Amino acid sequence: MRARKFLAFLLFPVLFAPVVVFAQAHDASVANHQPHYYDVADWDIQPTDVTYADHIAPILQRSCIQCHRPGGGGPMSFMSYEEVRPWAPVIMYRTAIRDRMGAMPPWYVEKDIGIDGFESDYSLSDMDLAMIQAWARNGAQRGNPDNEPAPVVFSDSDAWTVGEPDLILRGPDVTRPPIGPDWWGDIGLVETGLSEDRYVRSIEVREFNDVPADLDSNTVGGRYIFHHMTYTSGILSGDGSYVEQDSRVSWPIHEVGRNADVFSEKAGRLLQANSALHLGAAHMHSNGRETTGHLEFGITFFPVGYEPAYTRRGPRTGNGVDVDIVPNKANQQIHNYVVLQQHTKVMAFEPHLHAPGVRMCLEAIWGHNNFTLNCVGYDHNWVKQYMYKDDKAPLLPKGTILHTTAYMDTTTSNPNLADPRNWAGGGRRSVSNMFIDLGYSVSLTEEQFQAEMATRRANMKDRNDYDVGCPLCWAPAVEQSVAQGND
Numbered sequence: 237m238r239a240r241k242f243l244a245f246l247l248f249p250v251l252f253a254p255v256v257v258f259a260q261a262h263d264a265s266v267a268n269h270q271p272h273y274y275d276v277a278d279w280d281i282q283p284t285d286v287t288y289a290d291h292i293a294p295i296l297q298r299s300c301i302q303c304h305r306p307g308g309g310g311p312m313s314f315m316s317y318e319e320v321r322p323w324a325p326v327i328m329y330r331t332a333i334r335d336r337m338g339a340m341p342p343w344y345v346e347k348d349i350g351i352d353g354f355e356s357d358y359s360l361s362d363m364d365l366a367m368i369q370a371w372a373r374n375g376a377q378r379g380n381p382d383n384e385p386a387p388v389v390f391s392d393s394d395a396w397t398v399g400e401p402d403l404i405l406r407g408p409d410v411t412r413p414p415i416g417p418d419w420w421g422d423i424g425l426v427e428t429g430l431s432e433d434r435y436v437r438s439i440e441v442r443e444f445n446d447v448p449a450d451l452d453s454n455t456v457g458g459r460y461i462f463h464h465m466t467y468t469s470g471i472l473s474g475d476g477s478y479v480e481q482d483s484r485v486s487w488p489i490h491e492v493g494r495n496a497d498v499f500s501e502k503a504g505r506l507l508q509a510n511s512a513l514h515l516g517a518a519h520m521h522s523n524g525r526e527t528t529g530h531l532e533f534g535i536t537f538f539p540v541g542y543e544p545a546y547t548r549r550g551p552r553t554g555n556g557v558d559v560d561i562v563p564n565k566a567n568q569q570i571h572n573y574v575v576l577q578q579h580t581k582v583m584a585f586e587p588h589l590h591a592p593g594v595r596m597c598l599e600a601i602w603g604h605n606n607f608t609l610n611c612v613g614y615d616h617n618w619v620k621q622y623m624y625k626d627d628k629a630p631l632l633p634k635g636t637i638l639h640t641t642a643y644m645d646t647t648t649s650n651p652n653l654a655d656p657r658n659w660a661g662g663g664r665r666s667v668s669n670m671f672i673d674l675g676y677s678v679s680l681t682e683e684q685f686q687a688e689m690a691t692r693r694a695n696m697k698d699r700n701d702y703d704v705g706c707p708l709c710w711a712p713a714v715e716q717s718v719a720q721g722n723d
């Protein structure tokens with residue numbers, strides 16, 4: 237026992253040292269976007285040596301051309317030097333604002349604070365930014381064309397960004413008039429045709445419509461009629477007219493421009509035998525021409541026989557109702573607190589605000605420690621889910637307070653606002669407000685929580701290595717404290 241007490245004594249300062257990583261007083265106003273500028277010489281590269289062929293094309297291939305190509309979502313193509321060159325100064329600016337509204341690529345996780353470890357992260361590194369800046373400032377040289385990477389060839393199946401689906405479900409056709417008020421409602425059921433229960437690995441929703449592919453439109457608004465849709469699934473009733481209430485499974489929201497959802501290996505989502513999707517709340521809008529369109533759901537499955545380790549969903553954070561946003565004011569903060577009733581693993585963070593939203597932070601308060609898990613910028617033109625890598629996802633003990641902070645900017649600097657002069661409360665329309673984290677978490681049993689922490693500790697180099705999402709990783713094991721109590 238003596239040795240153990242000694243150990244506990246040693247651990248004491250480690251456990252209770254104030255690991256205070258408070259969110260800095262932060263200017264989130266749109267007017268004060270600070271570009272991130274770097275000097276490429278810090279990476280031992282001569283600024284004038286940076287060329288399209290050697291340095292820039294590989295960056296564009298990795299992070300841009302999935303959208304910036306003919307038929308992609310971006311307004312111009314970046315597939316060749318000729319196409320890219322005129323945009324060099326704009327590319328420099330849009331990439332330098334990095335995590336703020338309007339940044340390219342649209343990926344707004346702030347890199348200077350919190351957890352670094354997301355799936356499908358196509359954001360740019362400091363060195364990428366430095367190279368783009370040196371290149372744009374020194375005449376956007378092509379370099380030797382022989383050094384350009386082979387062009388990426390996109391096939392039709394690449395249109396599904398997470399691979400060829402195992403099952404494609406087609407929603408009903410909907411027609412919108414050229415001009416009309418937004419419409420919101422239930423558009424019915426889509427039978428899955430499954431004869432056995434299957435667990436979903438990924439789901440991706442796409443709109444198909446009769447808008448010409450070569451339509452010259454600089455906004456996604458002209459190309460689509462589905463603004464967003466929330467939907468569920470479940471077992472079909474005997475007469476096939478509804479899904480059984482107690483079998484319901486909810487799915488990530490579909491929103492125009494949103495990325496596909498890939499579920500964790502440990503938390504595949506159930507699609508039952510004899511089930512249907514219920515497209516319960518579609519929000520449609522007119523786009524200037526009569527348009528008929530439908531949604532398709534591209535689904536990939538885990539293998540037959542797969543069982544998820546975690547099936548219980550954690551709480552949702554945010555507050556959609558009591559939001560009070562005053563006119564013409566930057567840096568308005570609103571806060572929400574949730575006390576975790578179970579050990580919880582946060583799988584994904586998805587800030588959801590409306591037009592005034594510019595930033596959201598997620599913090600874990602454990603005892604007197606306050607961990608900033610992540611802060612991300614927000615642009616209501618893009619809604620993004622940030623999924624944590626399995627070995628980086630926050631592992632929070634029950635009793636932790638999850639604290640979400642939203643930052644709003646209702647000044648004329650915020651281009652997403654319809655009118656900066658109006659007060660706005662909570663509501664479903666973009667001109668009203670929401671404040672929710674649409675990401676998701678799972679509840680863990682004591683055993684699962686300990687097992688996850690053991691894996692985490694095994695990945696750490698030594699006791700000075702530190703996991704900001706795992707406040708108890710280095711705490712003494714529970715058995716030890718119990719033994720001491722009985723001493």
Ligand code: HEC
Binds near residue numbers: 300323331338340
């Ligand atoms: C997920 C799709 C997507 C990715 C990835 C993406 N873009 Fe874009 N980009 C868009 C869309 C859509 C727009 C038009 C809306 C806007 O301006 O924000 C745009 C606009 C731009 C503009 C502004 C054009 C103008 O008219 O001023 C630039 C510059 C740009 N992107 C550069 C890039 C670069 C460089 C990358 C990679 C580092 C990149 N984008 C990655 C979709 C994307």
